[in-house]
Amino acid sequence: xxxxxxxxxxxxxDYAGGIKALALERERLGREKWVEGWIExxxxxxxxxxxxxxxxxxFFDEPRFVRDLFExxxxxxxxxxxxxxAAGADCIGIGDAAASLVGPEIYEEFVWPYESRMVAGVHAxxxxxxxxxxxxxxxxxxxxxxxxxEIVDWIRRQEFVRRGWRWDRSxxxxxx
Numbered sequence: 191x192x193x194x195x196x197x198x199x200x201x202x203x204d205y206a207g208g209i210k211a212l213a214l215e216r217e218r219l220g221r222e223k224w225v226e227g228w229i230e231x232x233x234x235x236x237x238x239x240x241x242x243x244x245x246x247x248x249f250f251d252e253p254r255f256v257r258d259l260f261e262x263x264x265x266x267x268x269x270x271x272x273x274x275x276a277a278g279a280d281c282i283g284i285g286d287a288a289a290s291l292v293g294p295e296i297y298e299e300f301v302w303p304y305e306s307r308m309v310a311g312v313h314a315x316x317x318x319x320x321x322x323x324x325x326x327x328x329x330x331x332x333x334x335x336x337x338x339x340e341i342v343d344w345i346r347r348q349e350f351v352r353r354g355w356r357w358d359r360s361x362x363x364x365x366x
Contacts, residue, residue, distance in 0.1 A: 205270070209277045216278030224281060226320065227274030229267040229312075231286025232260040232304035239263070242288060249296050260304040268311040275315045281341075282312045283320040290325025297330040302337075309337045 216225050230238065236259045237245045248256050271282045289301050305321075312319045318340035327334060334342060 205273075208270075209273050212274055212279060213277040225279055226281045226283050227271060227277075227279030228283045228285065229271050229274075229308075230263070231267075231284045231289060231301075231308065231321075231323075232263045233288040233292070233301050234286045235263040235267060236260060237288040242291070245288070246291070249292070249300060253300070256300055260300070264304055264308055264311070267308060271312050272315055275317055279317065281318050281320055282315070283322060284308060284312070284339075285322045287322070287324045289323050289330065290327050292330075294329045294333070297333055302330075302333045305333075306337055309339055313338070 212225060212227060219225060233245070236256070240248065240259065245256070248259075267284075271279075274282065284305070286301070286305060289297060289305070292301060309319050309321070319338075320341035320343070321334065321337060321339040322343040323330075323334065324343070
């Protein structure tokens with residue numbers, strides 16, 4: 191359980207500490223800079239809670255369990271997002287790296303419906319959404335495009351090289 195949202199399950203102090211840190215950052219920066227909150231997507235948090243290997247098997251062996259787990263994750267993460275927005279987050283990032291490990295059929299049947307509800311839930315809080323799914327997302331890009339996120343991190347370093355772009359971690363990237 192690596193996400194800050196999981197801290198609530200472990201103890202209120204971890205959860206409250208993350209919210210307090212975000213509020214202090216908002217206070218320190220004022221309104222000059224954007225403060226981004228963060229939650230885990232349904233597949234990533236489920237993998238944290240269940241274990242990635244178990245989750246991948248559960249899609250086939252225990253599909254009802256996966257849906258129940260994703261419902262739990264959705265509720266947990268949206269509560270955490272709500273607290274972050276109340277503390278001053280201008281945007282909520284959703285990290286769902288494990289989603290890049292499933293094929294398009296599993297993504298559409300299991301992951302996309304919950305990511306979609308998560309994005310809608312964050313939008314209902316009045317802030318934009320940044321989706322981050324690292325890994326090879328080519329097979330699920332259509333679904334990602336239908337989520338309605340304002341910002342999507344989708345490109346891999348190999349794509350930069352293929353496109354002839356230079357990679358500079360200190361300055362992001364630029365086209366050559």
